[in-house]
Amino acid sequence: xxxxxxxxxxxxxxxxxxxxxxxxxxxxxxxxxxxxxxxxxxxxxxxxxxxxxxxxxxxxxxxxxxxxxxxxxxxxxxxxxxxxxxxxxxxxxxxxxxxxxxxxxxxxxxxxxxxxxxxxxxxxxxxxxxxxxxxxxxxxxxxxxxxxxxxxxxxxxxxxxxxxxxxxxxxxxxxxxxxxxxxxxxxxxxxxxxxxxxxxxxxxxxxxxxxxxxxxxxxxxxxxxx
Amino acid sequence: xxxxxxxxxxxxxxxxxxxxxxxxxxxxxxxxxxxxxxxxxxxxxxxxxxxxxxxxxxxxxxxxxxxxxxxxxxxxxxxxxxxxxxxxxxxxxxxxxxxxxxxxxxxxxxxxxxxxxxxxxxxxxxxxxxxxxxxxxxxxxxxxxxxxxxxxxxxxxxxxxxxxxxxxxxxxxxxxxxxxxxxxxxxxxxxxxxxxxxxxxxxxxxxxxxxxxxxxxxxxxxxxxx
DNA sequence: ACTAAAATGTAAGAAAATTTTAAGATTTTA
DNA sequence: TAAAATCTTAAAATTTTCTTACATTTTAGT
Numbered sequence: 001x002x003x004x005x006x007x008x009x010x011x012x013x014x015x016x017x018x019x020x021x022x023x024x025x026x027x028x029x030x031x032x033x034x035x036x037x038x039x040x041x042x043x044x045x046x047x048x049x050x051x052x053x054x055x056x057x058x059x060x061x062x063x064x065x066x067x068x069x070x071x072x073x074x075x076x077x078x079x080x081x082x083x084x085x086x087x088x089x090x091x092x093x094x095x096x097x098x099x100x101x102x103x104x105x106x107x108x109x110x111x112x113x114x115x116x117x118x119x120x121x122x123x124x125x126x127x128x129x130x131x132x133x134x135x136x137x138x139x140x141x142x143x144x145x146x147x148x149x150x151x152x153x154x155x156x157x158x159x160x161x162x163x164x165x166x167x168x169x170x171x172x173x174x175x176x177x178x179x180x181x182x183x184x185x186x187x188x189x190x191x192x193x194x195x196x197x198x199x200x201x202x203x204x205x206x207x208x209x210x211x212x213x214x215x216x217x218x219x220x221x222x223x224x225x226x
Numbered sequence: 227x228x229x230x231x232x233x234x235x236x237x238x239x240x241x242x243x244x245x246x247x248x249x250x251x252x253x254x255x256x257x258x259x260x261x262x263x264x265x266x267x268x269x270x271x272x273x274x275x276x277x278x279x280x281x282x283x284x285x286x287x288x289x290x291x292x293x294x295x296x297x298x299x300x301x302x303x304x305x306x307x308x309x310x311x312x313x314x315x316x317x318x319x320x321x322x323x324x325x326x327x328x329x330x331x332x333x334x335x336x337x338x339x340x341x342x343x344x345x346x347x348x349x350x351x352x353x354x355x356x357x358x359x360x361x362x363x364x365x366x367x368x369x370x371x372x373x374x375x376x377x378x379x380x381x382x383x384x385x386x387x388x389x390x391x392x393x394x395x396x397x398x399x400x401x402x403x404x405x406x407x408x409x410x411x412x413x414x415x416x417x418x419x420x421x422x423x424x425x426x427x428x429x430x431x432x433x434x435x436x437x438x439x440x441x442x443x444x445x446x447x448x449x450x451x452x
Numbered sequence: 453a454c455t456a457a458a459a460t461g462t463a464a465g466a467a468a469a470t471t472t473t474a475a476g477a478t479t480t481t482a
Numbered sequence: 483t484a485a486a487a488t489c490t491t492a493a494a495a496t497t498t499t500c501t502t503a504c505a506t507t508t509t510a511g512t
Contacts, residue, residue: 067241070248072332092328093237097412110414115330122336129343143398143447155470156446192488193472199489209489219480220487381459419461421499435500445469446498 001116002043005029006036006062007051007078012101016049019105020112033057040066047116049108051078052091052098060091067094074115076108131166133225136205136214138166147205157182158201161194165215165225174222198223227342228269231255232262232288233277233304238327242275245331246338259283266292273342274301275334276321286319293320300341302334305410326410357392359451362431362440364392373431383408384427387420391441391451400448424449 003025007013010031017027025047028039033056039045040062048066050059063075077098079091092098096115099108131138137146143159145152154162160182165173175194179187198215205214215223229251233239236257243253251273254265259280265271266288274292276285289301303324322341325334357364363372369385371378380388386408391399401420405413424441431440441449 064237064241067244067331072330074330077328093235094241094331095328096330096333098328107414111412114412114414118333119330122330122333142396143444157471191473195488196472196490199491217488383460416498417462418499422461422501425500425502443499 001046002026002028003112004036004039004043004045004048004050006031006033006049006054006059008032008054009051012051012078015105016108019109023109023113025112033059033062036062037065040069040071045071046073047112048073048075049078049112050075050095053080058091060093063092063094072119074119076111076115078103131163131169133166133169134213136166138163152204154201154204157197158204161197162201165223169225172218172221172224177222227272228252228254229338230262230265230269230271230274230276232257232259232275232280232285234258234280235277238277238304241331242334245335249335249339251338259285259288262288263291266295266297271297272299273338274299275338276301276303278303278305278324289320298345300345302337302341304329359392359395360439364389378430380427380430383423384430387423388427388441391449395451398444398447398450403448 003020005013005016005020005027007016008031013029013031017029020027028043028045030036030039033054036050048063050062052059059077063077066073066075074096075094077092077095079098079100081100081102096118097111099111129140131140135148137149138144139146140163145154145159145162161178164178164181175190176187178194179185198217202209202212202215207213207215214225216226217223229246231239231242231246231253233242234257239255239257243255246253254269254271256262256265262276274289276288278285285303289303292299292301300322301320303321304327305324306327322345323337325337355365355367357366361374363375364370365372366389371380371385371388387404390404390407402413404420405411424443428435428438428441433439433441440451442452443449
């Protein structure tokens with residue numbers, strides 16, 4: 001994840017950088033808004049942490065610059081502890097959260113993670129809500145799976161696998177692809193984890209082992225639902 | 227879709243307008259409640275986004291004005307993070323959802339879409355004052371909970387959690403969502419606060435621990451009431 | 453302002469359910 | 483028929499949820 005960090009107080013920028021690098025994020029650190037704009041224009045950023053009060057342009061304007069470019073990644077603003085809370089609200093427009101100085105770096109890290117989590121959640125919400133296939137009905141919102149109107153209790157991973165297959169109805173999906181989409185991590189050695197899960201899903205869907213109705217195996221390639 | 231946007235902070239109203247126009251909605255933007263009332267009286271609106279705290283009339287009164295006219299389209303309220311919880315709860319009555327400032331415009335767009343979808347799906351609003359589920363009766367107005375006609379004394383947080391679950395009957399609600407809705411704060415690390423409250427509610431509802439009747443846990447996802 | 457009671461939050465270990473692993477069995481392909 | 487791919491199974495490892503006790507905060511009454 002590429003994170004832009006902008007603060008004209010060198011110590012703070014360095015501190016933030018130190019803690020975030022520790023979480024294996026890539027940091028684009030800058031002390032002036034000019035540098036920040038350069039990064040915004042050239043790097044594919046995933047997150048920004050901006051100080052509100054800078055010498056020249058203030059952080060709010062950078063935030064606005066980002067939003068005006070229709071970039072939607074999360075932004076956290078750093079604000080000095082001011083009495084006037086309305087002012088904070090005003091200055092953090094378009095941001096996702098703010099942290100008042102002085103702050104505990106660990107709290108900042110926690111907020112970064114939380115904002116990033118929320119962002120991916122809202123970004124993934126693009127698929128259709130309900131899917132029907134033969135006797136199978138899957139409701140993403142209710143997190144429910146019905147087989148001939150009878151509820152089938154699936155575990156989170158089982159549900160995600162079935163949903164992915166159903167969303168790619170008609171296409172063959174390899175174990176590798178399934179793993180990377182559901183687990184959201186790189187597929188390394190050929191563990192048969194996916195296979196075991198497929199087995200359990202078939203079991204719960206009361207599939208005929210020799211001739212599955214829903215999840216078919218395409219030999220040498222993967223699985224598919226027609 | 228015609229959306230009314232009311233916020234006396236010009237930047238926020240403009241930002242919201244920018245993002246919603248991008249989704250091909252028609253925006254009626256205003257900075258004062260007077261303008262808003264003019265639009266409400268003259269335009270056939272489908273949605274409203276209202277700031278709770280305005281200089282003159284507050285957004286809640288506008289919300290009430292809309293509901294008193296028997297208009298049932300969805301309303302999302304914008305609230306500052308700082309305003310105290312009780313006040314927010316009071317002020318968002320009659321609204322469908324709220325978003326705390328600062329917010330990511332993308333999140334707002336997602337919530338608008340979700341509220342609109344729900345609205346068109348079931349056009350009957352969840353406006354009833356009392357909810358009955360099996361032996362459980364919840365009176366929103368009286369802030370009371372009856373189990374087989376016997377009053378169960380719930381603390382404010384317990385009541386809010388139960389109410390939220392009941393209002394989302396049939397859907398699974400994650401701890402994270404529950405926390406953000408009830409506490410109106412951003413959910414950071416995995417605290418088990420929600421879990422402990424669920425436990426206490428179950429206890430008061432005399433749930434069978436191994437097989438709860440009302441609040442079911444959906445493993446890896448959250449809780450739900452059917 | 454002080455105190456007691458109630459409400460809420462935190463943390464740690466127990467319990468429950470899921471997920472991974474690994475090894476042997478079976479099926480398919482060439 | 484042998485090799486490759488997939489399936490099956492069960493136990494081990496991990497994750498999530500539950501429970502409990504206690505700490506802290508808030509509220510209400512003097």
